[in-house]
Amino acid sequence: MAGELTRAGVIKIDDDFAGYSLESFLVPQHYSEDLEHVLIPHGLLCDRVERMALDILSSYPPGEPVICVCILKSAVGFFTALTGALQRVNLLCHPGGRSSSEMYSLTSWDENGIDQAHHNATRPLFFEFIRVQSYMDDHSSGSVEIQGIMNMKASIQGKNTLIVEDMIDTGATMQKVLEQFEAFDPKSLKVATLLRKRCPHGTGYMPDCKQG
Secondary structure, X not given: OOOOOOOOOOXXXXXXXXXXEHXXXXXXXXXXXXXXXXXXXXXXXXXXXHHHHHHHHHOOOOOOOEEEEEEEOOOHXXXXXXXXXXXXXXXXXXXXXXXXXXXXXXXXXXXXXXXXXXXXXXXXXXXXXXXXXXXXXXXXXXXXXXXXXXXOHHHHOOOEEEEEEEEEOOOHHHHHHHHHHHOOOOOEEEEXXXXXXXXXXXXXXXXXXXXX
């Protein structure tokens, strides 16, 4: 059953957190002189992205397509990891894709080994890409230019649309991006981000799903 995305699992990194010692990790030699600590371990990132993918797919009705929109270029790494996790979770929703289903123990399996809550519940995934140029400084009108969006109207109109960003700062740019997407009348419009900064002068915008 579809539902609202929850932020309960968000991982908060305190401002005074110094990070983990480099001695606890295998750090490539070419990075060793540039790093002092590891703030977020790779394993934590991977596990959190997998859970985000499960939460995201569960928020959409079974069988409905989801248009995943990557904001180039900064979000490419997170977009690749998240969409890969979405595809893996989607496979587990198919009755033939139960090979590693034990990692998702949120639903019940019947005597035939089929998860009745997710049987035939896959969501078709489609990918789109945009570039966002923000003019949010003291000498501008606060406008945002989105390259590639005009070719997407037919793709997102009446469809579930998920915008994927790597980091949200004040939230001002994302709010303007959402305004332009809403003009195309998507069925739903959500945002997933890897990181959200705590900014004293932020707009207070909160993405639908975020890691930390």
